[in-house]
Amino acid sequence: MNVLFIGGGNMATAIIGGLYRQPGTTISVVEHSEEKRDALAAKYGVTALSALPAALSADDVIVLAVKPQNLKAVCTELAPRLNGALLVSIAAGVDIATLSRWSGGTTRIVRVMPNTPALVGKGVSGLYAAADVAVADRNAAEAIMMAVGRVLWVGTESGIDDVIAVSGSGPAYVFHFVEALEAVGRDVGFDAETARQLALETFEGAIALLRDSGEPAGELKRKVMSKGGTTERAIASFEDDRVKEAIVRGALACRARAVEMSADFSRS
Ligand SMILES: NC(=O)C1=CN([C@@H]2O[C@H](COP(=O)(O)OP(=O)(O)OC[C@H]3O[C@@H](n4cnc5c(N)ncnc54)[C@H](OP(=O)(O)O)[C@@H]3O)[C@@H](O)[C@H]2O)C=CC1
Numbered sequence: 001m002n003v004l005f006i007g008g009g010n011m012a013t014a015i016i017g018g019l020y021r022q023p024g025t026t027i028s029v030v031e032h033s034e035e036k037r038d039a040l041a042a043k044y045g046v047t048a049l050s051a052l053p054a055a056l057s058a059d060d061v062i063v064l065a066v067k068p069q070n071l072k073a074v075c076t077e078l079a080p081r082l083n084g085a086l087l088v089s090i091a092a093g094v095d096i097a098t099l100s101r102w103s104g105g106t107t108r109i110v111r112v113m114p115n116t117p118a119l120v121g122k123g124v125s126g127l128y129a130a131a132d133v134a135v136a137d138r139n140a141a142e143a144i145m146m147a148v149g150r151v152l153w154v155g156t157e158s159g160i161d162d163v164i165a166v167s168g169s170g171p172a173y174v175f176h177f178v179e180a181l182e183a184v185g186r187d188v189g190f191d192a193e194t195a196r197q198l199a200l201e202t203f204e205g206a207i208a209l210l211r212d213s214g215e216p217a218g219e220l221k222r223k224v225m226s227k228g229g230t231t232e233r234a235i236a237s238f239e240d241d242r243v244k245e246a247i248v249r250g251a252l253a254c255r256a257r258a259v260e261m262s263a264d265f266s267r268s
């Protein structure tokens with residue numbers, strides 16, 4: 001499979017970091033920044049280009065990995081040289097109908113919503129394709145994302161917005177929480193490295209326990225909360241501050257932004 005990434009930033013790097021180990025996959029990247037091109041070529045042995053190739057072929061898979069606001073320009077430039085290549089868009093907030101219109105009317109499009117843990121092979125991606133997209137094209141998009149983690153197909157395009165709210169943007173929510181836990185560690189007197197290790201081991205251990213035990217998070221939470229003890233006081237404070245509700249509101253605001261972006265781009 002020949003995979004051409006357009007945009008070699010955070011998310012493309014995360015996917016390439018897993019994909020480059022796959023036998024039978026040739027990876028090229030078109031990226032503006034010379035520094036990023038050099039880094040990608042040196043680290044992953046990919047072909048790094050400063051401009052789009054003159055012509056593509058129907059066997060190529062093009063991964064659109066630029067920011068949504070750069071996507072119209074990229075698609076417009078791609079349209080005359082696409083020659084039926086498959087488009088895989090990882091952009092948030094740009095619908096297939098809009099991508100198709102910008103790309104000269106092609107319908108060979110799969111939308112994917114990955115997340116950055118792809119870089120360490122622990123990504124999770126939501127995928128969506130319209131009913132008329134061939135099984136071979138779905139399989140190609142799925143194979144790319146399976147190289148960097150788990151995949152989940154959603155049955156409607158709005159399902160991609162649902163995936164963004166939970167797992168696409170989700171790593172940032174977790175990092176936000178880790179930042180707070182590290183800050184507590186430092187505030188009570190640990191050095192920065194110790195505070196970081198305590199926070200990370202706590203997250204890793206808690207996730208491992210969730211997976212291994214199969215018990216719901218609420219049940220495991222209750223097992224930490226000794227009656228009249230310390231955790232009970234912490235959780236009561238979180239509840240007073242409506243922390244859970246704030247996280248839900250934030251994730252729904254994330255989803256609403258994806259919907260808003262899709263509406264805006266559909267008019268451009
Ligand atoms: N980051 C994440 O966690 C996730 C991101 N996504 C999606 O992935 C896409 C990329 O996001 P992310 O990787 O974070 O963004 P980045 O800004 O890190 O990467 C995009 C890269 O593309 C370059 N670029 C812009 N226009 C062109 C062009 N015409 N040709 C070649 N290169 C170009 C940019 O260069 P320059 O900066 O010079 O413009 C930049 O290096 C977005 O659409 C986002 O919605 C999806 C899921 C998760």
Ligand SMILES: O=C(O)[C@@H]1CCC=N1
Pocket residue numbers: 092164168169
């Ligand atoms: O913040 C964003 O718009 C992108 C999409 C999902 C994660 N990052």
